[in-house]
Amino acid sequence: MSICLQVVPSEAQKAIVFLKENGLFDGNLKPAHAAGAVFFPLARRPSQAQAKKLKSLAPSAKTVQWKLERLHVRPRSLEEALERKLSPAERKALIGSFDTVGSLAVIEVPDALKKKAGLIGRALLEVNAALESVYQIASAHKGKFRVQKISWLAGKKQKRAHYKEASCEFVVDLDKVFFSPRLSGERLRIAQLIQPGEVVGAFFAGVGPFPILFARHSPMAKAYAVELNPTAVKNLKENIRLNHVEDRVEPILGDVNKVVPKRLRGLCDRVVMPLPHGGEDFLEAAFLALKPAGGFIHFYQFTDKQNPLAEPLRRVEAVARKFGRSVEVRAWRVVRSFSPVKVQVVLDVEVRAKPNNLGKNK
Ligand SMILES: C[S@@+](CC[C@H](N)C(=O)[O-])C[C@H]1O[C@@H](n2cnc3c(N)ncnc32)[C@H](O)[C@@H]1O
Incomplete structure (x- = not known):
């Protein structure tokens, strides 16, 4: 159950505008329509003054407990996506460790985190909606062709990237060039x-x-x-x-x-x-x-x-x-x-x- 503001549908528009303007709306939960009413998730209880103002805008408004669905909120960074899965030091070790080439990401996973590589790959997919595949670096650039080995971590298995830079397009066979x-x-x-x-x-x-x-x-x-x-x-x-x-x-x-x-x-x-x-x-x-x-x-x-x-x-x-x-x-x-x-x-x-x-x- 979550704390919500219940209003009749005809007052919903005024109520939501007020909640958002006053930082009272909880964007992590999905509003619900049920039993002839609308339920808006609240980040916290309105103060007395806010409750009074709400009553004047939407006379039907009352705070109630209601079961609301949690929205999937995309994490803003790899660090945030791994917040509960890795220690702060482990997360820090990953900063700046990946490149994206079109819809592929290539990440350098430190040795100490090799066992968590799959989890890290999946977290990267979660962070970036445009990504389809994550590979990890499996060798340094070597040989005459300066190619680095990569191995699959998460998402689609495809090593050909379609990359854009400065209005130019490129196909890149990432495991061969x-x-x-x-x-x-x-x-x-x-x-x-x-x-x-x-x-x-x-x-x-x-x-x-x-x-x-x-x-x-x-x-x-x-x-x-x-x-x-x-x-x-x-x-x-x-x-x-x-x-x-x-x-x-x-x-x-x-x-x-x-x-x-x-x-x-x-x-x-x-x-x-x-x-x-x-x-x-x-x-x-x-x-x-x-x-x-x-x-x-x-x-x-x-x-x-x-x-x-x-x-x-x-x-x-x-x-x-x-x-x-x-x-x-x-x-x-x-x-x-x-x-x-x-x-x-x-x-x-x-x-x-x-x-x-x-x-x-x-
Ligand atoms: C560091 S990469 C740079 C590739 C490209 N300019 C770029 O920025 O993506 C160096 C490239 O030089 C090529 N290469 C190495 N030795 C070469 C040579 N003797 N003659 C011509 N190309 C060579 C490699 O195959 C590789 O593709």
Whole structure:
């Protein structure tokens, strides 16, 4: 039984407005119609003054006990959904631990909570109405393709995600390719730097989020999207079609270090290198891909949190010397924290014209 306000139906409208305005209505319970009356759930008994006012608005109003149904109220956060199931410390350990990719969530469950992984997965589904499936991370990103293993926790078993970012659509076979929504801000940031007519080398293109966003949100002429993982290239081709950018994004299956000398030498105004783990092995290819007139390289690296710029800059300068080019870091920033001691940074490096090319446009 719950405490309710009983009124005749003709006075119900006035009564509910008053209850809501005065914080007296209990939104967790469902009002009922029965025995020729309406029963509104009360959060607490009205004060004397409130009861008097109610009587003047709805003369039939009286507080009674009535059995009301509990409404299913969706928890507002994973923490709230797990309030009674995990300790505060356990709940805290889950904060920021999941990404959503379309209707799939991928969560990192700490070892200490592995036994409760199913419960956590179901709680995530409860929190977010748009989610259909929850997977947990079963391995770090590894191998050349930087793929992470995922295992099913709750909801539909489907590893293909349909993801939207900045008005672009992507299909992503999450168990076979690398994908992270965390760099979405970076993609738009770089799109805004691109000048009309630029040719972009989109190295390590994955399923295409960088080059496809560039095609939709920048005045570039064309991007060459180079990717080694055949499944990622399949997704990339589908995404190019989905976003109608066939004329401006060209997919190339292959190793950057082999593709550039054969097909992209001296063609690009800008090269984007989102391979923070090992990208330094491809810096020479980036310099080779740039036009003799110079251009920009966006170089991502995992690096030391205490001194984030030093090592990536040393690497860029070493390759610049080898190519006889001068460079300037026009901007750099920490993109995200990676571990207690490592961060991911991006350096926007301007590579100047070759000395014998100064004064020429291209
Ligand atoms: C960190 S992921 C970035 C993917 C994509 N740019 C994104 O942001 O979702 C790096 C990608 O580089 C690809 N890759 C690794 N080595 C490569 C190489 N030598 N040549 C071309 N692609 C490579 C991997 O398969 C993977 O898809």
